[in-house]
Amino acid sequence: METTRKWRWGINRWFILLFIILSIVAINLVAPVQPHIQVAPERILLEPLFNMGPLGDFYLVNTLPTLLIVHIFIISLAYMVRQSLRKGDLVPLGVAGAMEGLIEVLYNLTESSAGKHAKKIFPWFATILIFVLVANLMKLLPGMESIGVMHPYEHGHEIQALGGGWYNLLPGEAEVDGYVLTPFFRAVSTDLNFTLALALISVVMTQVIGVQAQGLRYFSKFINFTTMFKKPFFGFMDFLVGLLELISEFAKILSFTFRLFGVMFAGFVLVALVATMLPVFVPSLIYMFELFMGVIQAFVFGMLTMVFMSMATRGHGDEEHH
Amino acid sequence: MEGDIVQAAKFIGAGLSMIGALGAGVGIGLSVQGAVQGMARNPDAYGNLLVNMILGIAFSEAIAIYCLVVAFLMLFVL
Numbered sequence: 580m581e582t583t584r585k586w587r588w589g590i591n592r593w594f595i596l597l598f599i600i601l602s603i604v605a606i607n608l609v610a611p612v613q614p615h616i617q618v619a620p621e622r623i624l625l626e627p628l629f630n631m632g633p634l635g636d637f638y639l640v641n642t643l644p645t646l647l648i649v650h651i652f653i654i655s656l657a658y659m660v661r662q663s664l665r666k667g668d669l670v671p672l673g674v675a676g677a678m679e680g681l682i683e684v685l686y687n688l689t690e691s692s693a694g695k696h697a698k699k700i701f702p703w704f705a706t707i708l709i710f711v712l713v714a715n716l717m718k719l720l721p722g723m724e725s726i727g728v729m730h731p732y733e734h735g736h737e738i739q740a741l742g743g744g745w746y747n748l749l750p751g752e753a754e755v756d757g758y759v760l761t762p763f764f765r766a767v768s769t770d771l772n773f774t775l776a777l778a779l780i781s782v783v784m785t786q787v788i789g790v791q792a793q794g795l796r797y798f799s800k801f802i803n804f805t806t807m808f809k810k811p812f813f814g815f816m817d818f819l820v821g822l823l824e825l826i827s828e829f830a831k832i833l834s835f836t837f838r839l840f841g842v843m844f845a846g847f848v849l850v851a852l853v854a855t856m857l858p859v860f861v862p863s864l865i866y867m868f869e870l871f872m873g874v875i876q877a878f879v880f881g882m883l884t885m886v887f888m889s890m891a892t893r894g895h896g897d898e899e900h901h
Numbered sequence: 902m903e904g905d906i907v908q909a910a911k912f913i914g915a916g917l918s919m920i921g922a923l924g925a926g927v928g929i930g931l932s933v934q935g936a937v938q939g940m941a942r943n944p945d946a947y948g949n950l951l952v953n954m955i956l957g958i959a960f961s962e963a964i965a966i967y968c969l970v971v972a973f974l975m976l977f978v979l
Contacts, residue, residue, distance in 0.1 A: 618978050688952070834963045841966035844973060879959040886956065 599860050606858045612736060612748045613855040614724070614760065616848055620770045621761040623728060641727070641762055642770040649714050649767060681709075685881075693889035696792060700888045703784055707777060708881030711768070715843065715873030718766030719866060724847070727762035735759045768843035768876075771836065778835035781884040782828065789891030797891065801825045831887065835880065842876050911979060915972040925965035932957040 615621075620640035627636030656674060663675035671679055685705050690697040717723070729738060729746055735757025738746045748760055767773050789797040799805060803821035807814035846869045854862045936954035940947050 616977050618973060834960075837970050838959065838963045838966055841970045841973075845966075845969050848973070875955070879955065882952070882956060883959065 602859050609747065610750045611855050611858045612750050612760075614851050615732070616851060618771075618844065620765055623761055623763065625730065640770070641765045642767050642773065645714075645717060645723070645764045645767050646773070648764070649710070649717055652713055652717070653709065688882075689885055689889075692886065693892065696788070696889065696892040699788055699791070700885055700892075703781070703788075703888065704881050704885040707781065707884055708877055711777070711839065711880050712874065712877035714767040714773075715877055716870070718768070718843070718847070719870060719873070723764045723766065724762045724851075725760075726764075727760050729758040730761050732757055732759035766843055766847060768839055769847050771840050774836045774839045775832075777839070777880070778832045781835060781880075781887070782832050785884070785887045785891050786828075788888050792892035801828075835883070839876055839880055842872055846872055911975050915975040918968050918971045918975065921968035922965040925961050925968075928961035928964070929958050932961065 620642045622638045623641050623644075624639045627638050629637050631637050656678065659674045660671075660678050663671045663673075668675070670676070682705065685708065686697065686701055689701045689704055693700050729748075735753055736759065737749045737751055737753040738758050739749055741747055746758075748758070786797075789800075799821075801821050801824055803817045805814075806817050850862065850865055850869065853865050932954060936950045936957075939950050
C-alpha cells in the first residue's frame with residue numbers, strides 16, 4: 580500500500596517567513612557588497628604558476644578549482660553506478676537508478692533522431708550534456724562566488740577583521756589601499772576557455788562522425804562540383820551554397836561558445852546585482868531562474884551537438900530513397 | 902571630463918547594443934506560437950514539437966546573447 584504524503588503548507592510557510600526575517604537580520608549585520616565583475620576569470624595567485632613558452636604564463640585562475648570539483652563529482656557518480664553494477668542489482672536504486680533513467684531517456688532521444696548511428700553519437704551527446712549540467716548546477720551552491728582571497732585594488736573596498744585571518748568586505752569604497760575579493764570558486768561556464776573547448780570538441784567530432792558515416796563523400800557538402808556541369812546555373816548556386824555550409828560550420832563554433840558563456844555570465848551578473856540591490860527574498864527567485872537556465876542550456880548544448888552529428892551522418896541525396 | 906564622456910559613451914553603447922534583443926524576442930514568440938498551435942491541434946506530437954521548439958528558441962536566443970556579450974564587453978572589459 581502506498582500512501583501519498585500531502586504537501587504541508589502549514590509548516591513550510593512559517594519556515595519561509597523565518598528565512599525572510601533571518602535574511603533581513605543578516606543584511607543588517609553584514610551589508611551586501613557589489614562584487615567586482617570581470618569577464619576573464621580572476622587570478623587567485625597574482626604570480627604565474629609556470630611559464631609555457633610561446634603560450635605565455637599559466638595563472639591559477641578561479642575556474643580551475645571548480646573544474647576539479649566538477650570532475651570529482653562526476654567521477655564519484657560513475658563510481659557509485661559501478662558499485663551498483665558490481666552488486667548485480669537488476670533494479671538499481673538511488674543514484675544508479677537515477678542515472679539509468681537519465682541515460683535511457685537520452686539514448687531514446689538519440690535513437691529517434693540518429694537511427695543506426697546512435698551508438699556512435701550517444702557518448703558525445705551524453706558526456707557533454709552531463710558535464711555541462713553538473714558544471715552549471717555547481718554554481719548554485721552557497722559559497723561558490725563569495726569566499727576567497729583579498730587582493731589590493733585601485734577602486735577597492737574597505738575591510739573589517741573578523742579574527743583568525745578572516746576578513747569581511749565593507750560596502751564603502753576605500754580612500755587608500757582598498758581590497759577586492761577574488762573567490763576561490765567561480766562557475767566553470769563563465770570561462771570562455773571552457774565553452775570554446777567544448778564547442779571545438781563538438782564541431783570537430785561532427786566532421787569525424789560525418790566522414791566515418793559517409794566516407795569522403797561527406798566533403799561534397801562543402802565543395803560541391805557534382806551538379807556544376809549538368810546544370811550550369813543551378814550547379815553554380817549549389818557550389819555557393821556549399822561554401823555557405825563551410826562558413827556556417829565555423830559560425831557553429833562561435834554560437835556554441837557564446838551561447839553557453841553569455842547565458843551563464845549574464846546569470847552571474849544578474850545574481851550579483853539583484854543580491855546587492857534587493858537582498859531579501861528576491862535573490863531566491865533569481866536562483867530558481869538560474870536553475871532553470873542551467874538545465875536548459877545544458878540540454879540545448881547536448882541536443883544541438885546530437886542534431887548536428889545526426890545531420891552529418893545523413894547524406895545529401897538520401898532523402899529521395901525513402 | 903574626458904573620462905566621463907568615455908564612460909557615458911560606454912553605457913550608451915551597451916544600451917544600444919541590446920536593441921538586437923528585439924529581433925530575438927519576436928523570433929522566440931513566433932516559434933513558440935507555431936509550436937503551441939501545433940500541440941493544440943495534434944496533442945500526440947507534443948514531445949517531438951517540444952524538442953524542436955527548444956532547439957529553435959536556442960537558435961534565436963543566441964542572437965540576443967551575442968548582443969548581451971557585446972554589452973558586457975563594453976561595460977566590463979573596455
